[in-house]
Amino acid sequence: MSPPRQLHLNLNFMNAGSYSSAWRRPESEAADFIDPAFLVRQAQLAERGTFDAVFLADNPALPDRPDLRPYQALEPTVVLAAMAAATTHIGLIATLSTTYNEPYNVARRFASLDHVSGGRSGWNIVTTAETGTARNFGLDEVLPHDQRYARAVEFADVVTALWDSWEPGALVGDKESGRFIDGSRIHPIDHRGRYFSVQGALNVPPSPQGRPVIVQAGGSGDGQDLAARHADLVFSVAHSLDEARSFADGLRARLLRSGRAPAEVVICPGLVTILGSTEAEAKRRERDLWESVPIDYGLARLARTLNVDPGRLKLDEPLPADIPFPENHSQTFFKGTVTLAQRNGLTVRDLVKAQGGGGTQHRLAVGTPEQVADGIETWFRSGAVDGFNIMPDVTVSGLEVFVEEVVPLLRRRGIFREAYSGRTLRDHLGLPPPSVRHRRPAAATA
Numbered sequence: 001m002s003p004p005r006q007l008h009l010n011l012n013f014m015n016a017g018s019y020s021s022a023w024r025r026p027e028s029e030a031a032d033f034i035d036p037a038f039l040v041r042q043a044q045l046a047e048r049g050t051f052d053a054v055f056l057a058d059n060p061a062l063p064d065r066p067d068l069r070p071y072q073a074l075e076p077t078v079v080l081a082a083m084a085a086a087t088t089h090i091g092l093i094a095t096l097s098t099t100y101n102e103p104y105n106v107a108r109r110f111a112s113l114d115h116v117s118g119g120r121s122g123w124n125i126v127t128t129a130e131t132g133t134a135r136n137f138g139l140d141e142v143l144p145h146d147q148r149y150a151r152a153v154e155f156a157d158v159v160t161a162l163w164d165s166w167e168p169g170a171l172v173g174d175k176e177s178g179r180f181i182d183g184s185r186i187h188p189i190d191h192r193g194r195y196f197s198v199q200g201a202l203n204v205p206p207s208p209q210g211r212p213v214i215v216q217a218g219g220s221g222d223g224q225d226l227a228a229r230h231a232d233l234v235f236s237v238a239h240s241l242d243e244a245r246s247f248a249d250g251l252r253a254r255l256l257r258s259g260r261a262p263a264e265v266v267i268c269p270g271l272v273t274i275l276g277s278t279e280a281e282a283k284r285r286e287r288d289l290w291e292s293v294p295i296d297y298g299l300a301r302l303a304r305t306l307n308v309d310p311g312r313l314k315l316d317e318p319l320p321a322d323i324p325f326p327e328n329h330s331q332t333f334f335k336g337t338v339t340l341a342q343r344n345g346l347t348v349r350d351l352v353k354a355q356g357g358g359g360t361q362h363r364l365a366v367g368t369p370e371q372v373a374d375g376i377e378t379w380f381r382s383g384a385v386d387g388f389n390i391m392p393d394v395t396v397s398g399l400e401v402f403v404e405e406v407v408p409l410l411r412r413r414g415i416f417r418e419a420y421s422g423r424t425l426r427d428h429l430g431l432p433p434p435s436v437r438h439r440r441p442a443a444a445t446a
Contacts (some may be wrong), residue, residue, distance in 0.1 A: 007380050007416045008266055008387025008429060009407075010053045010093070011046040012235075013039075015070045017394040018272045020301075020357040021292035023070050027397045033070035036082050042395055043083040046090055049403035050417050052428040053091030053122060054083060055215075055235070055389060060100065061132040064304065068297045077109050084117035091425035093122035093215055093233075099148055100128060100137045103158035103196055110212040111163060111204040119208030119424035122233065123159075124215040125226065127152050149222035151195045156214065156230045158198050161189040163211040165201035209424035210434045219247065219332035228254035231265055232431055235389055237336040238269040239363045240343070244384040266429050270362030271388040273372055275401045282366050289393055293357030295349075302352055305333050305361060315349040333361040362391060369405035376406075377413055 015033035016023035023030060032038040043054045056076035063071045076094035083092055092113065096106050106123065113121040127148035128134075134142045143151070170185035189200035216223065216231040227234050234251060238244035247269075252262035274289070276282030295315070303310040306319070307326040313319070319341050326334050341351045355361055365372045379385050392398025410416035422428060 004414070005380075005386075006430065007376070007410060008268055009049070009051045009416070010055050010091075010268060010387070010389045011042070011051050011399065012055050012057070012270055012389040012391045013042060013395070014057070014360070014391055015072065015395065017396075017398060018356050018360045018362070018391040019289045019293070019393045020069045020297060021289050022394040024292050025289075025394050025397070028394060030070070032396070034073055036079070038396075039074075039079055040083055040086045042399060043087055043090060043092075045399055045403055047087050049407045050420055051090055051390075052387070053093050053120075053425060054080075055093040055124065056080065056095065057124075058095040058097075059128065059130055059133055060097075061130060061136050064132075064300060065297055068294060077113055080113060080121070081116055084113065084120065088118075089120070089420045089423060089428075091120045091122055091213070091428055092117055093124055093213070093425075095124040095126050095217075097126050097128040097133075098152040098155040099143060100133065101155075103155050104162065104198055104200075104202075106155075107159040107162040107202055108204055110159075111202060111207055114207030114209060114212050115204070119426070121207075122213035122215050122425055124217060124235070125152060125156055125230070126217060145220075145222065149220075149226060153226055153229065154193045154195050156226065158189070158191050158193070158196050160211070160214075160230065161191065162198070162200050162202040163206070165189055166206050168206070171205045209426045213425045213429065213431070217332075219335065223332065224251050224254050227251060227265065228258040228260065232426070232434075233266045233268065233429060236267060236269045236385075237332055237362060238385070239336060239340045241379060241382060241384060243336075243339065244269060244379060245382070248384045264431070266386045266431070267384075268387045268389050269385055270360070270391055271376070272356055272360050272362050272364045272391045272393060273398060273402055273406075274364060274366040274393045275369060275372060275398060275405070277368065279367050279371065282368065285393070286364075286366050290353050290357055293352075295352070298352035298355070298357045299348070302337070302348065302355065305337050307334070313348045315352075316347050318345070318347060319351070336361055356393070360391060362389075369401070369409060372402075373406050373409040373413070376410065377415060380415060 016028050046054055058072050058076045080092040080094050110121050110123045129142050131142055165187050167185035170182050172179050172182050186201045191198045213232045214230050215233045216227040217235040236247050248267055255262050274282050274286045276285055299310050303313055306323055308323055365375055411418055
């Protein structure tokens, strides 16, 4: 008999917290977002809760309103290297954009992090649809959606080929014969494509988990196609169980068309947690956080998600019915936001509140530890999700309550691990060793 399914939990580390006002709480410090000691402590706390991984998002640009909240400032793989030195099991996932990097550097960076961490690294593939970022890299505007994803597919193909360019046993290290590496087991990839020309091979030997885990977070059709081709773990957006089922069904159908089994990919939507010892206390905490958010900030964030002028959004009216679909911006968050508003009949003010004052586009779970655990269990047992990316409202206090009070409930219900049973991120995710799909056969190399 196969073992029962186990829930997967990741910490989506939004510095001070997922709420825009989290940094204003007494337990938070303004400089936490650039304090390595704070960042490491949260990774250690998530490891104490036996989370699968810590996930760091990234956007290499100042946000629109840096005067109002902390943001992802430090380069994520550098932060993860510090976390790797201070932890032993928890996975370490970072976002690096395929639009503003080169495949060889990304392949080398994550292979290095995998060695440094003992096989715990993961790369989150994004294409980045932010105008401010484009202008930091010599572009006047964001590349068209289809070009970004065509580049991303080729980018991921090249990175994976580089990770697979060493065969097992290539590192010999025979002191008697003096033979250090068996060159016949290392293969240039000789890639010549539309966007990249890369000879290879990678200069880093294979890592303890075979290759780093690949994560994908875009919910558009192109994003799901990219996930079906490459992803081991998918981060999604779902505000209802029906949305979660629809997304999972669509992705699993794509996986089958790509010749992959649905069990090869773990699906985890985001979940913002607001916890209290009673439901009334949790709702009071939510209200306090919401009332500390400048409404113009939340309105500006919502307008950016919808790609409209903020002046079109009236706080006490529904969303305008004629907002055009953003062909060249984030389609995932646009669809999730509009669906949330329409399904629940929300005004713009209600919608900003439902998105953590503009801090998140993910589902909010407000209640006692038992109530939050109930919701997690219901969604997990439905089969629509494999777990969640936990996004505490205020990191420094919300994560600790989740680890100390929600995690034990999930363990008692038999759906979450009591302790780590493996050492690598692939072990935590229940994934088999990666299949080598891109290595050039030895006979084809000089």
